Amino acid sequence: xxxxxxxxxxxxxxxxxxxxxxxxxxxxxxxxxxxxxxxxxxxxxxxxxxxxxxxxxxxxxxxxxxxxxxxxxxxxxxxxxxxxxxxxxxxxxxxxxxxxxxxxxxxxxxxxxxxxxxxxxxxxxxxxxxxxxxxxxxxxxxxxxxxxxxxxxxxxxxxxxxxxxxxxxxxxxxxxxxxxxxxxxxxxxxxxxxxxxxxxxxxxxxxxxxxxxxxxxxxxxxxxxxxxxxxxxxxxxxxxxxxxxxxxxxxxxxxxxxxxxxxxxxxxxxxxxxxxxxxxxxxxxxxxxxxxxxxxxxxxxxxxxxxxxxxxxxxxxxxxxxxxxxxxxxxxxxxxxxxxxxxxxxxxxxxxxxxxxxxxxxxxxxxxxxxxxxxxxxxxxxxxxxxxxxxxx
Numbered sequence: 001x002x003x004x005x006x007x008x009x010x011x012x013x014x015x016x017x018x019x020x021x022x023x024x025x026x027x028x029x030x031x032x033x034x035x036x037x038x039x040x041x042x043x044x045x046x047x048x049x050x051x052x053x054x055x056x057x058x059x060x061x062x063x064x065x066x067x068x069x070x071x072x073x074x075x076x077x078x079x080x081x082x083x084x085x086x087x088x089x090x091x092x093x094x095x096x097x098x099x100x101x102x103x104x105x106x107x108x109x110x111x112x113x114x115x116x117x118x119x120x121x122x123x124x125x126x127x128x129x130x131x132x133x134x135x136x137x138x139x140x141x142x143x144x145x146x147x148x149x150x151x152x153x154x155x156x157x158x159x160x161x162x163x164x165x166x167x168x169x170x171x172x173x174x175x176x177x178x179x180x181x182x183x184x185x186x187x188x189x190x191x192x193x194x195x196x197x198x199x200x201x202x203x204x205x206x207x208x209x210x211x212x213x214x215x216x217x218x219x220x221x222x223x224x225x226x227x228x229x230x231x232x233x234x235x236x237x238x239x240x241x242x243x244x245x246x247x248x249x250x251x252x253x254x255x256x257x258x259x260x261x262x263x264x265x266x267x268x269x270x271x272x273x274x275x276x277x278x279x280x281x282x283x284x285x286x287x288x289x290x291x292x293x294x295x296x297x298x299x300x301x302x303x304x305x306x307x308x309x310x311x312x313x314x315x316x317x318x319x320x321x322x323x324x325x326x327x328x329x330x331x332x333x334x335x336x337x338x339x340x341x342x343x344x345x346x347x348x349x350x351x352x353x354x355x356x357x358x359x360x361x362x363x364x365x366x367x368x369x370x371x372x373x374x375x376x377x378x379x380x381x382x383x384x385x386x387x388x389x390x391x392x393x
Contacts, residue, residue, distance in 0.1 A: 055217055056102065057095050057250050058082055059127030064106065067118040075124065088113055098219045099123070131196055131248050135256035136208070138201035138276070138352065145191035145199065145248060190247045193233060194275065196254055202276020202298070205262045205350050209234040209270075213255040214246065237269050262344050271298045282351050284309050286359035287316035301343045301350055302335065305357060312337065317360040324354055 056062070061077045064086075076084040082095025089109060094102055103121050110117040128146035193212065197203060210232050218227045235241035248254075270276060278298055282305060285291045289310025296305055302321065306312055319335040333349075337359075341348035351357075 051100070053098060053219055053249070054123070054126075055219060055249060056097050056099070057127055060123060061125035063122045063124055065120045065122065066110075066114075067120075077125075078127075096220060098221070101219065101221050126190065127250070129191055129248050129250040129252070131191075131250075131252045131254060133196050133200045133254040133256070135254075136204045136206050136258045137197060137256055138204060140200060143196060143199045145195055192245045192247055193231065193254065194236065194245050196248060197233075197256075198275055201353075203256070203267065203270055204352075205264070205267050205344060206259045207263070207266075207270075208257045208259040209237070209263075209266060211257055213257070215253040215255070216249050217251050234266060237266075237273060237275070262350075264344050267350070268299055277353075280351055280353040280355075282353065282355045282357065284357040284359070287313040287361055288359050289313060296351065299350070301348045302357065303339060303341065303343075303348050305351060306337075306339075306359070312359055315361060320358045320360060321349060322356040322358070323352060 056078060058078050058080050061075065062084075064074050064076065074086070076086070078084055078095060081093075083091050083093050085091050097105070099121050103119055106119045106121075107117055110119060128144045130142060130144050132142050134140050193214070203209065212231045212233045213228060214231060215226055215228045218225050229246075231244045231246065232241075233244055236245045271278070276298060279295050280298055280300070281293060281295055283293050284305055288306060291309065294305060294308055296308060300308075302319070316337070319337050321331075321333045321335055323331045325331060335347050335349075338347050344350045
């Protein structure tokens, strides 16, 4: 009896401890929320301006803004020589400078004409950036990326938002208003690594996305030359890590290294996103039920293609896989067909757009065809002779 009461007592203590524990967690969460709500963001947060490493070049449109009332705001587009023409300074060369560098130089230069010019510069229109993407992508080379249009502020919804903004906050800066009225001001997102890979038609089975190298120009004030960084782009596909999908600058070089082994899971993950086209166009001929050009999924293998073509016919032989590589070479592989072969193996490779697959005939079928070709003229002669003999009898 005493043992029974002891067990009941300890059970009650255990349940109470659980209740206390859960209450303490609840109190702790409430305290956390309370602290979070009461915490204020310091006002100097608004004063933080990230350092802009963007290097100006031909095609950029900038606004040089003076706080002095005697000098009005001006808009300039950098010409093919990397210069702009100003009333005070005449033609000046500004290509290769960042916004901070140009602002500092102009403030020092305009002190010859104005006391405390207090110049600031805004980019109204970014030029398209030219990048070189190399390595394990379907189509490496030089690409021109102009960013993507987010929203045209002059459409119906954009105009309503603009009118609402003006009614609540007064008129916009005259430069911006002028651009909107000219139907030229749109929201443009800067091109990123994702955009470059997408434009190069996506990755291959051997692309090592965990180690992408980016080389770019270093600003003059930082010492010039080139700087390099390495990115784990796989985190972008798996977790949406935008910090690994960096903005591209003009002249960037992107190197996507090759893995020693096929990265099947990574490739399937990339194919399930809009990083690359979902389909490949390939050609199959020979001993299949429905030869011709086929549109297949990006992750489809050789066996998938044969199945899509109605299957292989009887008396088929070896299969030949022909591929034109991005480096200009031609690869021709002889494959032994096995319908149960694992995906992306030697006898069941991953297919690319432009691949040619030929299902050959076996020896028996070839011998039969050869014999038929040899005897067919004699059969024709014999048939003609028999027909002529029949007519003359």
